[in-house]
Amino acid sequence: MNTIFSALAEPHRLHIVELLRDGPLTVGEIVERLGLSQPQVSKHLRVLSEAGLVDVQPIANRRVYKLRPQSLQAIDTWLGSFRRLWETRFDRLESYLEAIQAKENKPPDRS
Known part of the structure; x- marks a missing residue:
């Protein structure tokens, strides 16, 4: 549980979770909505994934993230x-x- 709360304590990661509440998004879509760089978003998504909050599904050259x-x-x-x-x-x-x-x-x- 500490890992989950630690992941959600960072405002950008919490915002990503809020965005994914409405449905799966690609990394590019999250980048556009947050106004962050792709490497920053990927780092946040990795932390959320390691905390078990999101799943990733590779589709061709894109990665689609959704809430767990x-x-x-x-x-x-x-x-x-x-x-x-x-x-x-x-x-x-x-x-x-x-x-x-x-x-x-x-x-x-x-x-």
């Missing part, structure tokens, strides 16, 4: 534990706020 869903599912699973923690805390906060509101809306006791 398995690595993104691993991130989602990891984040899921935090999601459950926050949902539990928000549920408790909601219950607490409802109890306060009910107490404030309760008519005064006239005994």
Whole structure:
């Protein structure tokens, strides 16, 4: 997991992942969209590939890159534990706020 987060920590690599979210792209298409040089993009793609975030498919003299869903599912699973923690805390906060509101809306006791 550290390798994945380390790869995504670099802004250009994160941007490449965002570009690939919409579908596979060639190195040339990524170069055009990012405005980086081809060697820079290739270096970033190599890091993403080594982290297991992208797959490459050579087609003739081009390389087409696409996201690897398995690595993104691993991130989602990891984040899921935090999601459950926050949902539990928000549920408790909601219950607490409802109890306060009910107490404030309760008519005064006239005994």
